Amino acid sequence: MGQLTLEHVSKSYGQNHVLEDITLTVDEGEFVSIVGPSGSGKSTIFQLIGGLFPPDSGTISLDGTVLNNRRGHISYMPQSPALFPWRTVVQNVELSAEISGLKPDTQKTLELIRSAGLAGYEDAYPSELSGGMKQRVSFIRSLNAPQSIICLDEPFSALDEFTRLEMQTWLLSIWETYRKSILFITHNIDEALFLSDRIVILSDKPAIVKKEITVPFERPRSEELLLSEPFLTLKKEIYTNLRS
Known part of the structure; x- marks a missing residue:
């Protein structure tokens, strides 16, 4: 099992209102990416899922078990190894x-x-x-x-472009073998499109879910996808949503 659900989750730190009514799901065996402007609350979502802090309102659950302010239910990979x-x-x-x-x-x-x-x-x-x-x-x-779900927080951001692409390709091959549920944070639109089943686009803070995009590309995916017309068209749509 491994279905993660956030329902109407909001979070503030004092006067800093970070998340507003966030609702999203990661189904069992699904790869979902979150993209958004810097400081939009992406890492805060992981902190709430991991139980480091409670949400001000809303519910976080895994396979129906409420995780609010509870630790030890997810596996986490940070930016640095x-x-x-x-x-x-x-x-x-x-x-x-x-x-x-x-x-x-x-x-x-x-x-x-x-x-x-x-x-x-x-x-x-x-x-x-x-x-x-x-x-x-x-x-x-x-x-x-x-744990049945893994949260990955920009794990390839420090790598050069070619090593990063090599790691993305490797990650997909391993994930398709073990098929754990993954929630992935990235600033890189290409990375989100190449890896994901769905992409959740956040607004600037207080972050709301601006749009959710289902990625239509079949698996397994190859590097040639990155320069295809459908890929570039969808990349432009995501970029426009992030900029608007």
Whole structure:
């Protein structure tokens, strides 16, 4: 299972009104991206889903269980890989299971590491990995968590354009194998279109859902899609919505 629902969620910090009546869903096995202007409250949505703060109003639920102000129900991948430098690749991947109080499944861990193209690096430390390799370890650590939904907060923003595209293609191949529900934050329209089933466009704060777009492109997706006419047309529509 893994259906996430936000219903009429609002949030302010003092006089700073960040979110206004946000309603969105991520269905089981779906990949949904959130795009919006800088400071529009995208990361605040993740903080509320993760239970770091309660919403002022509205309900956040996962498979019908209310998550308001409750932690431990999602897996989260931040912008930086956040790997422990004193732990090996295997130990970093197994951390998500350990935190949940589960005994790590070493066979599954090694399978995930191989699927990430990191065979031979099982006992390497983060200082021995490139930026893209660290991001792969961070993502498969999220996949290894028992939670059914993963929240990804601009995980590729620090990578160069070609490494970023390589990581996007890899992420899709892994996601299509394991099919966990994903909610993805990005400023990059190309990235949102290439990865997502649906895109939620936020306004400037206080953020409302301006528009929701169903991405029509079939899977699996290839890099050639990025320069196709339908892709560029939809990119222009999203850009216009963000600018208006």
